[in-house]
Amino acid sequence: MIAESLQRDFNQHIQFEMASSYLYLSMAAWCEQQGLRGFGNWMRQQAEEERLHVMKFFDFVLDRGGDVRLEAIDAPRHEWESPLEVFEAAYAHECEVSRRINALVDTVMEVRDHAANAFLQWFVNEQVEEEANVSDVVSRLRLVGADGRGILLIDQELSARTAPIPDPA
Ligand code: FEO
Numbered sequence: 001m002i003a004e005s006l007q008r009d010f011n012q013h014i015q016f017e018m019a020s021s022y023l024y025l026s027m028a029a030w031c032e033q034q035g036l037r038g039f040g041n042w043m044r045q046q047a048e049e050e051r052l053h054v055m056k057f058f059d060f061v062l063d064r065g066g067d068v069r070l071e072a073i074d075a076p077r078h079e080w081e082s083p084l085e086v087f088e089a090a091y092a093h094e095c096e097v098s099r100r101i102n103a104l105v106d107t108v109m110e111v112r113d114h115a116a117n118a119f120l121q122w123f124v125n126e127q128v129e130e131e132a133n134v135s136d137v138v139s140r141l142r143l144v145g146a147d148g149r150g151i152l153l154i155d156q157e158l159s160a161r162t163a164p165i166p167d168p169a
Contacts, residue, residue, distance in 0.1 A: 002064035003111050009104060010116075014057045015071040016100060021050035023076040023093060027086050030078060036151070038159035039083050042137070046090075049164040053123070056167075060119050083151060084141040091134045098127040 002010070028043035061068050080086045101123045108116040137154070144150025 002061060002066040002116070003113065006108065006111060006113060006116060007061060007066040009107055010057055010061050010066070011069045011071065013100060013104060014054055014061075014068065015073065016097070017050050017054040017057065018070075019073050019076070020093065020097065021047045021054065022073055024050060024090070026076040026078050027080070027090065030080055031083065031086065034083075036083060036155045038155035038157065039086070042158040042161045043086075043090075045161045045163055052164055052166055053126075056119075056122070060116075064115070083154075084138070087134060087138045087141055091131065091138050094127065094130045094134050098131060101127055 024043045024047035028040045028047060031037075031043055032040035058068055077089070080089065101120060105117065105120050105124065108120060137158070140154055141151070144154065
């Protein structure tokens with residue numbers, strides 16, 4: 001059984017992961033409106049990945065006999081100045097996700113919920129990858145600056161990102 005306080009925190013995190021998916025979908029729309037389908041594809045796949053994160057928390061709360069309570073999601077930002085600004089915003093967002101995962105780990109350690117701690121360790125590792133993936137695109141966008149050909153080259157690379165594969169149940 002999951003503690004009431006942990007159930008509340010996990011439900012809040014379900015909302016935040018869903019808001020992340022919503023934000024990346026909004027970023028995908030903006031990129032594609034600029035004719036940058038590769039950037040849009042990357043963001044679409046990222047939105048899918050966030051939905052998988054939602055479902056991991058969703059299933060964990062239910063598996064522990066908890067109550068999933070979905071909360072309202074605010075409209076995400078929908079305009080940016082450049083692909084670089086989009087990815088800088090995505091990087092800042094991922095750092096915030098990491099901060100929240102770390103705070104959840106602190107909480108589960110306080111209440112000595114070892115199963116929840118084991119569950120969260122997957123996310124601790126995942127966030128290293130999530131930050132690195134976005135940071136890599138930010139670095140390359142900074143390198144090319146306003147050079148349209150450079151941006152189109154990165155766009156082409158990002159079009160290769162494929163759909164995330166859910167973990168086997
Ligand atoms: Fe679900 Fe990108 O963190």
